[in-house]
Amino acid sequence: MSIDLSFLTRVAPTLAEGLSTTILLAVPAILLSATWGIVVVMGLLSRFRVVADIARGYVEVVRNTPVLVQMFFIFFGSGFAGYPLSGFTAGLLALVLQNGAYMAEIYRGGIRGVSHRLAEAGLALGLTPRRSFGLIVLPIAIRNVIPPLSNQGVLIIKDTSLVATISVAELTFQARLLADRTAAVFEIFFTLALFYLVLTAIFSGCMRLLERRLRLA
Amino acid sequence: MELLVKSLPLLARGAATTLYLSAAAIVFATALGLVLALLQLFGGLILRALVEAYLYVVRGVPLLVLLFAMYYALPYADIQIEPVTGGIVVIGLYFGAFMTEVFRAAVLSVPKGQWEAARTLGLTTPRILLDVVFVQALRVAGPPYINTCIMVVKGTSLVSIIGLADVTFIGKQIVERTLAPFEIFGAVAFVYFVICFALSRLGRHLEWRLNYVP
Amino acid sequence: MSPDVSVGSPGSAEIEIRGLSKWFGDHKVLKGVSTDVKRGEALVVIGPSGSGKTTLLRCINLLEDFQEGEIRIGGEAIGYTVDPNGKRMRRGEAEIARLRAKLGMVFQSFNLFPHMSVLRNVAFGPVRALGMPRKEAEERAAALLARVGLADKVDAMPSRLSGGQQQRVAIARALAMQPKAMLFDEVTSALDPELVAEVLDVMRQLMQEGMTMVIVTHEMAFAQAFAHRALFMAEGEIVEQGEPARLFRDPQSTRLQAFLKRFKQGYQL
Numbered sequence: 001m002s003i004d005l006s007f008l009t010r011v012a013p014t015l016a017e018g019l020s021t022t023i024l025l026a027v028p029a030i031l032l033s034a035t036w037g038i039v040v041v042m043g044l045l046s047r048f049r050v051v052a053d054i055a056r057g058y059v060e061v062v063r064n065t066p067v068l069v070q071m072f073f074i075f076f077g078s079g080f081a082g083y084p085l086s087g088f089t090a091g092l093l094a095l096v097l098q099n100g101a102y103m104a105e106i107y108r109g110g111i112r113g114v115s116h117r118l119a120e121a122g123l124a125l126g127l128t129p130r131r132s133f134g135l136i137v138l139p140i141a142i143r144n145v146i147p148p149l150s151n152q153g154v155l156i157i158k159d160t161s162l163v164a165t166i167s168v169a170e171l172t173f174q175a176r177l178l179a180d181r182t183a184a185v186f187e188i189f190f191t192l193a194l195f196y197l198v199l200t201a202i203f204s205g206c207m208r209l210l211e212r213r214l215r216l217a
Numbered sequence: 218m219e220l221l222v223k224s225l226p227l228l229a230r231g232a233a234t235t236l237y238l239s240a241a242a243i244v245f246a247t248a249l250g251l252v253l254a255l256l257q258l259f260g261g262l263i264l265r266a267l268v269e270a271y272l273y274v275v276r277g278v279p280l281l282v283l284l285f286a287m288y289y290a291l292p293y294a295d296i297q298i299e300p301v302t303g304g305i306v307v308i309g310l311y312f313g314a315f316m317t318e319v320f321r322a323a324v325l326s327v328p329k330g331q332w333e334a335a336r337t338l339g340l341t342t343p344r345i346l347l348d349v350v351f352v353q354a355l356r357v358a359g360p361p362y363i364n365t366c367i368m369v370v371k372g373t374s375l376v377s378i379i380g381l382a383d384v385t386f387i388g389k390q391i392v393e394r395t396l397a398p399f400e401i402f403g404a405v406a407f408v409y410f411v412i413c414f415a416l417s418r419l420g421r422h423l424e425w426r427l428n429y430v431p
Numbered sequence: 432m433s434p435d436v437s438v439g440s441p442g443s444a445e446i447e448i449r450g451l452s453k454w455f456g457d458h459k460v461l462k463g464v465s466t467d468v469k470r471g472e473a474l475v476v477i478g479p480s481g482s483g484k485t486t487l488l489r490c491i492n493l494l495e496d497f498q499e500g501e502i503r504i505g506g507e508a509i510g511y512t513v514d515p516n517g518k519r520m521r522r523g524e525a526e527i528a529r530l531r532a533k534l535g536m537v538f539q540s541f542n543l544f545p546h547m548s549v550l551r552n553v554a555f556g557p558v559r560a561l562g563m564p565r566k567e568a569e570e571r572a573a574a575l576l577a578r579v580g581l582a583d584k585v586d587a588m589p590s591r592l593s594g595g596q597q598q599r600v601a602i603a604r605a606l607a608m609q610p611k612a613m614l615f616d617e618v619t620s621a622l623d624p625e626l627v628a629e630v631l632d633v634m635r636q637l638m639q640e641g642m643t644m645v646i647v648t649h650e651m652a653f654a655q656a657f658a659h660r661a662l663f664m665a666e667g668e669i670v671e672q673g674e675p676a677r678l679f680r681d682p683q684s685t686r687l688q689a690f691l692k693r694f695k696q697g698y699q700l
């Protein structure tokens with residue numbers, strides 16, 4: 001075991017060069033997905049049949065195709081079309097498009113999950129439907145969706161590893177670089193896994209803190 | 218467009234590989250998920266802790282990392298496995314963890330009163346699970362199970378990165394040669410879409426059948 | 432505390448409870464409860480919520496564990512035995528299941544198996560726990576369902592029945608096991624008022640047929656009219672017991688007086 005540990009200190013720095021890129025990619029991906037998801041869910045719930053259909057079509061296509069294929073599509077497609085996007089940008093775009101759809105579904109579930117009796121209670125008190133929604137349903141829905149959103153965030157963090165395939169120098173890319181050059185593959189991937197575990201643990205921990213602060217009485 | 222037609226045979230072979238990988242991984246993940254869920258629900262303290270640890274690790278590490286780990290590490294460990302089998306095992310191990318949570322939640326969702334009523338009639342746990350709990354848990358497990366299966370199908374696309382000739386790999390190869398990303402990756406996406414959409418249709422049909430009360 | 436007039440010599444009663452105690456940390460739910468339920472006796476247990484009456488019932492067939500005391504069903508100790516060294520040992524799951532089969536229980540929330548027809552629900556216990564051939568079990572089940580007045584609902588699914596009907600099926604399901612005694616856990620509390628009578632009718636019938644019964648209930652009029660003995664519990668102990676009519680007419684303890692007063696006030700609306 002002691003042999004491994006000493007090597008760890010030589011592996012970690014190289015991997016850590018990719019850490020900033022991973023975080024730089026994950027944070028905007030999460031925030032933009034969450035935002036884009038709001039737009040999408042408004043489309044899904046729209047009164048206009050056309051808008052709802054487009055939104056539904058988009059969600060279905062994105063959810064039934066792998067995010068890797070979407071990344072390739074955007075990355076190679078943008079180059080071919082004359083406006084080449086960097087691997088980072090293409091990856092970010094693909095992550096947002098994919099996870100925005102999932103976030104939208106989570107929002108939708110969260111809103112429906114709030115018993116309509118509570119909204120009715122609001123109406124009975126004399127609130128307009130819009131205010132009943134905004135003051136009663138929405139706050140409860142927001143609290144309800146934090147756990148599944150937190151899950152989705154973890155998935156986003158893990159999916160950043162995919163941009164390694166389009167030459168973005170994040171964590172996994174760095175690990176592969178090392179693995180191609182040295183024989184200490186166990187140490188490399190063990191450390192890599194450790195990095196991701198720590199990242200996701202920190203993220204989950206923050207989300208749980210948020211949950212606690214917003215907790216329903 | 219003619220490029221697409223010319224590429225069809227190649228893509229079809231890739232699609233077959235994708236189907237095969239998906240089916241095998243789903244079977245493996247389902248079996249693993251069932252075993253681990255039972256252990257987590259009814260096992261002793263040590264077993265439960267082991268399962269929890271496994272679930273924690275798998276859920277915190279990207280599938281790509283696990284695939285790379287297998288790809289790079291296996292030759293050094295003197296284990297000779299075909300890459301295809303290795304890919305199936307890793308994907309199965311990964312999504313098996315998700316399946317475990319699905320099955321566990323489903324069993325826990327069956328009201329306690331059902332267990333109590335069955336115990337009152339003098340039945341023991343295995344019998345209760347089979348005759349009373351299983352059907353009711355199935356209803357709850359259906360949709361998330363199908364969703365996880367869809368994730369498996371999409372997850373198989375990652376084997377393209379370690380050189381397995383699934384439809385994504387073949388698509389990428391064709392694009393690198395012919396520079397027609399929109400048509401080819403569009404076709405690749407279409408393949409996945411068809412498989413996943415069919416799965417979700419199947420899921421909805423099963424849901425309807427399980428919930429139909431005459 | 433009234434004297435334990437109900438406790439007879441060991442082995443003489445259908446259900447014997449001795450020194451039953453249960454606690455959660457500091458909170459004592461049952462404090463050394465002892466009583467016997469003789470064969471053919473209909474015993475009603477009443478008391479305010481938190482008195483331990485439901486816990487007592489659920490300890491009898493070991494749906495709840497207890498830390499001290501002994502419960503015997505037809506002479507056999509359920510759940511725990513004391514070995515020669517005086518150490519308390521839990522009996523095997525198969526043993527517990529066997530003894531549970533001798534008791535029938537009916538729940539407040541019916542707990543019928545939703546994915547089986549009424550007939551299969553009633554036949555399920557005999558087939559799976561007693562190993563009876565399916566055909567025979569289903570014939571007996573049909574007869575039992577006729578006894579509780581549901582002969583025409585034999586092939587229906589539970590979700591199609593009213594609460595009162597479901598509860599009667601639940602009683603038939605328990606009876607199918609030919610139990611030595613039946614336990615009733617507030618079986619009418621979840622029913623609409625107009626459906627309560629049909630369930631109480633079945634219970635009265637059982638009483639008259641000589642079934643040993645322990646009934647936790649709020650139905651005071653029913654208890655007064657039909658039960659042989661009533662236990663009033665509060666805070667984990669038996670405070671008073673005796674013939675129901677006498678108990679309600681002439682309560683001796685202040686706690687029972689207070690309890691009954693609240694009930695009578697309710698009805699005077």
